[in-house]
Amino acid sequence: MTGEKTNLAVGASEPTAFLLLGVFKLREKKGMDLAIKCKGITKFFYETNSGGKSKGGFLPWSGRNSKLTAVDSLNLEVNRGEIFGIVGPNGSGKSTLVRLISTLLLPDRGQIEVFGLDVVKQKSQVRKLINRVSVDAAFFKKLSCWENLSYAARLYGVPIKEAKRRATEILQRFGFQEGKITQPMENLSRGMQQMVAIARAFFTSPVLLLLDEPTTGLDPKSKREVQEFILRVRESHDSTVLLTTHDMDEAEKICDRVAIIDRGRIVALDTPKNLKFMVKGESLEDVFMELTGKSWEED
Amino acid sequence: MSPLASELKACYGFVERNFNLVRRYLGWEIVFLVYNIVNALTIGFIGVTQGKEKVLYLVVGAMLWGFLSILFHEVSESVSWERWEGTIEYTFMAPVHRFTHLGGMCIYAIIYGIIRTVVLLLAVALFFNLSLQNANFPAALIILVVSSLSFIGLGLMAAILPLMSPEKGSQATHIFQAVLLLISGVYYEISVLPKWIRPLSAISPATYTLRAMRAALLEGKPLGQMKGTLLVLLVVGLMLIPLGLLVFHLAEIYAKRRGKLKRSG
Ligand SMILES: Nc1ncnc2c1ncn2[C@@H]1O[C@H](COP(=O)(O)OP(=O)(O)OP(=O)(O)O)[C@@H](O)[C@H]1O
Ligand SMILES: [Mg+2]
Numbered sequence: 001m002t003g004e005k006t007n008l009a010v011g012a013s014e015p016t017a018f019l020l021l022g023v024f025k026l027r028e029k030k031g032m033d034l035a036i037k038c039k040g041i042t043k044f045f046y047e048t049n050s051g052g053k054s055k056g057g058f059l060p061w062s063g064r065n066s067k068l069t070a071v072d073s074l075n076l077e078v079n080r081g082e083i084f085g086i087v088g089p090n091g092s093g094k095s096t097l098v099r100l101i102s103t104l105l106l107p108d109r110g111q112i113e114v115f116g117l118d119v120v121k122q123k124s125q126v127r128k129l130i131n132r133v134s135v136d137a138a139f140f141k142k143l144s145c146w147e148n149l150s151y152a153a154r155l156y157g158v159p160i161k162e163a164k165r166r167a168t169e170i171l172q173r174f175g176f177q178e179g180k181i182t183q184p185m186e187n188l189s190r191g192m193q194q195m196v197a198i199a200r201a202f203f204t205s206p207v208l209l210l211l212d213e214p215t216t217g218l219d220p221k222s223k224r225e226v227q228e229f230i231l232r233v234r235e236s237h238d239s240t241v242l243l244t245t246h247d248m249d250e251a252e253k254i255c256d257r258v259a260i261i262d263r264g265r266i267v268a269l270d271t272p273k274n275l276k277f278m279v280k281g282e283s284l285e286d287v288f289m290e291l292t293g294k295s296w297e298e299d
Numbered sequence: 300m301s302p303l304a305s306e307l308k309a310c311y312g313f314v315e316r317n318f319n320l321v322r323r324y325l326g327w328e329i330v331f332l333v334y335n336i337v338n339a340l341t342i343g344f345i346g347v348t349q350g351k352e353k354v355l356y357l358v359v360g361a362m363l364w365g366f367l368s369i370l371f372h373e374v375s376e377s378v379s380w381e382r383w384e385g386t387i388e389y390t391f392m393a394p395v396h397r398f399t400h401l402g403g404m405c406i407y408a409i410i411y412g413i414i415r416t417v418v419l420l421l422a423v424a425l426f427f428n429l430s431l432q433n434a435n436f437p438a439a440l441i442i443l444v445v446s447s448l449s450f451i452g453l454g455l456m457a458a459i460l461p462l463m464s465p466e467k468g469s470q471a472t473h474i475f476q477a478v479l480l481l482i483s484g485v486y487y488e489i490s491v492l493p494k495w496i497r498p499l500s501a502i503s504p505a506t507y508t509l510r511a512m513r514a515a516l517l518e519g520k521p522l523g524q525m526k527g528t529l530l531v532l533l534v535v536g537l538m539l540i541p542l543g544l545l546v547f548h549l550a551e552i553y554a555k556r557r558g559k560l561k562r563s564g
Contacts, residue, residue, distance in 0.1 A: 045558050096558075102392050106555045127394035138389045140316070142323035147316070154312025155393040157305040184323065 035208050035240035036078040036101060040110035043071040043096055043264075070096040072264035073110070080115075083234055083241045085255030087248065087284070089292050093264040094244040095135070098212045101242070102132045114208055131156075131206035135213045137193035141186040145196050148185060149203070156204040166203040171195060174225050191218045198226060202233060209233075211243040215250060223247075227254050248284040258284065262292045309395040313403025314410070317373075321411070332415065335365055336422045342486060343427055354427055355517055357486055362423070363512050364485045366416045366443070367450045367505060368476060373408035374401075374454025379461035379469040388560055397551065398544065401458075405451050433519035439512060441522065445532045446508035452539020453504070459550035462559060484509055504535050 045068045071093045078084045086094050099105040101112055103123045112119045114126045139148045146164075153163035171181070174195045185193060194217055201209060211230070215223045231254055233239050245251050251258050252272040259269040268275055268291050272284055279290040321328055339361035346353035381387040390400065423429070457475060460468030482489070482496060483505035489497060500506045511528045514520040522529070554560050 099388075099558075104388050104392055104555065104560055105558055106552065108556075124394065124396070127392060130392075132388075132392065134388065136385060138384075138386045140320060140323075140384050140386060143316070143319055147319045151312055151316045151319075152389075152393075154315070155309050155390075155395050157308060157394075 033080045034077055034113070035080045035082065035115060036076065036084075036242065037113040038074055038076040038097075038101075038110065039112075041071050041074045041076075041097070041100060041107050041112060042069065042109035043093070043100060043105060044068065044108050045070050045096075069264050071100065071107075074261075074264065074266060076259065076266065076269075078240060078242060080240055081234065081238060082256045083230065083243065083254055085251040085258040086242065086244045086261055087246070087251050087258060087288060088244075088261035092261045092292070094261060095212050096264075097261070098132065098210045098242065098244060102130055102210050103127060129206060130208045130210060131201040131204050132210040133194075133197050133201045133212060133214045135216060137185075137190070137197040139185040139193065139196070142184050144184055145181045145188065148196070149200055152200045152204070158204055163203055167199050170199040170202055170229070173229060174199070174222060191222055194218055195222065195226070198229070202229075205237060205239075207237075207239055209239055209241045211241060213244055213246065215245065215247065223250070230254060248288060252284045260288060260291050267291045306396055306399045309393070310399045310403040310406065313400060314407045317404070317407040317411070332418060335415065336419055339365070339419055339423055340426055343423065347427075351428075351430060352517065355429055355431075356513060358423055358427065358429065359513055359516055360485045360509060362416055362419055363443075363509060364480065364483075364505070365419060366412050367446065367508065368480075369412040369415055370405075370408050370447060370450040371454045371457065371476060371479075373411060374404055374451055375457035375460075375472045376469070377401075377404045378458050379465075379472075382461060382465060391551075391560055397548065401455060401544065401547065405454075408451070408454070409447065431516065434516045435519045435521060436515075438515040438520070438522045438525070442508060442511045442515060442525075442529065442532070445529055445536060446504060446511075448536025449504035449532060449539050452536060452543045455540065455543025456546050458543075459547050462547075462550045462554040465559060479503055479505055482506070504532060504539075507532050 047066050047068050074093075074097065076097075086097065088094055096105065100107055101114065101119060103119050103126055106120060114129060117126050117129075119126050140151075143151075146167075149163060149167050150160055152158075153160055158166075168178075168181070172178070176192060176195055176199075180188060180192065185196070188196070194214065198211075198214055201211075209230075214230075215226050218226060227250060230241055230243070234241060243251075243255065255272065257269065257271050258275060259266050260275070261267065268278065268287070270278065275284065275287045276282070279287050281287050281290060339358060342361050343354050343358045346355075346357040378387065381390055393400075457472045460471045462468065478499075482492065482500045483503045484492075484500060485505070489500040489506060492500060507528050511525050511532070514525060515522075
């Protein structure tokens with residue numbers, strides 16, 4: 001921010017409109033170069049501790065037993081074109097963060113921008129730019145793979161023919177058996193469902209892809225296919241990828257930068273190399289163990 | 300693609316998806332249809348002992364209630380269904396206006412309701428010799444259209460319950476539907492109901508729909524004589540739909556604040 005100000009001041013002292021214009025252009029471009037910007041994001045959830053008995057919960061004010069901070073004053077900037085990894089223990093707030101960015105949750109505090117657009121105030125515009133793959137493949141179980149994909153194509157305004165072409169192309173790359181495309185989703189294995197979910201996200205050509213554990217449940221070969229595919233999409237489509245994973249090797253292999261998140265806060269953020277250097281560890285797993293995994297007593 | 304064209308395509312996407320679902324759950328569709336038909340027939344046969352007039356009276360009740368409850372049910376269950384399937388988040392983050400989404404659900408409900416009702420009508424016509432010489436069909440059609448509005452509005456309002464409370468919301472919707480059946484005079488005049496319950500009948504749009512429909516089909520009353528009832532239905536419908544959309548919008552915000560869009564809890 002201060003850097004930009006001095007830039008502008010220098011520009012003003014040389015009173016040529018041309019230079020000023022250049023500076024403004026530069027600033028504009030700088031703004032555009034951020035795919036995601038989270039400023040002080042906090043998200044609370046209210047847990048009902050009813051111990052199985054369905055007590056309260058129907059009325060907004062009932063059953064507000066305990067407050068949980070899933071994401072805690074989190075700041076994050078992801079650059080355009082980056083593959084950005086988020087790792088952290090179970091329940092550390094990774095999926096919550098992804099949901100906040102994908103307009104499925106409203107933050108209690110703070111602001112999120114996707115390519116300069118506010119995810120709360122400009123949600124319709126943001127939705128056109130993003131797509132998300134969730135851990136659980138979200139499909140109509142009885143509908144065929146293709147029926148699910150064509151539903152997605154209609155929602156995202158992809159012409160059906162084009163959708164079919166792109167989806168087949170992507171699925172073929174994953175080694176997906178062609179005959180399966182007319183099978184009901186429930187007949188596909190979990191890994192296959194996940195491939196379809198990934199194809200569904202990719203064929204809408206989003207500029208920002210939110211991948212919440214995209215390779216969980218895939219066999220090593222499919223996993224590698226997906227990882228390579230993510231890398232290739234970044235090269236060819238000017239996409240930005242935000243990826244959460246529990247696979248440290250994966251994070252190390254494909255992410256430009258990795259944030260380690262614990263209890264809703266970022267505890268470290270850097271390139272995999274620098275992170276390892278920081279804790280003098282051999283692998284990202286060492287970094288993970290060093291920085292998270294605090295026991296309850298230390299809290 | 301222009302914004303309107305893409306919204307229309309998306310709207311069609313919802314209708315197409317739902318008919319695909321009908322096809323894939325065909326077994327259940329047949330079960331519901333058979334149950335529906337048998338239900339209408341048994342009720343019709345109760346009337347047989349009481350004269351021709353009564354059969355028509357009861358059958359009209361069964362068919363109209365069938366249609367209206369399909370509208371209400373399909374619209375109100377749209378959220379809980381997607382939660383059950385696990386697609387709720389996918390649908391809610393799609394770049395589609397909520398109005399388009401709900402519009403698609405309503406259009407589907409109307410088409411589906413008409414198909415089911417026509418099948419029911421054919422089955423009923425096979426079993427009973429319904430005398431419809433007096434019937435004023437154009438009037439009946441107008442009544443149907445006008446009353447559909449209020450049932451869609453009610454459906455939209457009920458659809459928010461599963462957004463606010465994943466489990467209990469859907470339960471509440473079913474109870475609401477059952478109460479409507481009790482109070483609206485589907486198979487009997489509301490005058491037989493206990494006095495204390497009758498004020499409820501007066502606020503149910505189904506009460507007016509049934510009354511007007513019977514007047515049109517059984518007595519062949521001209522529309523002119525039903526102006527008052529139609530006006531009530533129209534005003535209620537025109538109020539309930541925007542109100543339903545508004546309430547849905549607010550419930551969606553609430554759901555996103557509280558994390559209720561998730562598949563479970
Ligand atoms: N919709 C919700 N309602 C209530 N609590 C929630 C909701 N979503 C998440 N939580 C809670 O917020 C915390 C963070 O959950 P989140 O799903 O973001 O974790 P995560 O890092 O994705 O975990 P995992 O690695 O297991 O996927 C958890 O304690 C979870 O129980
Ligand atoms: Mg998660």
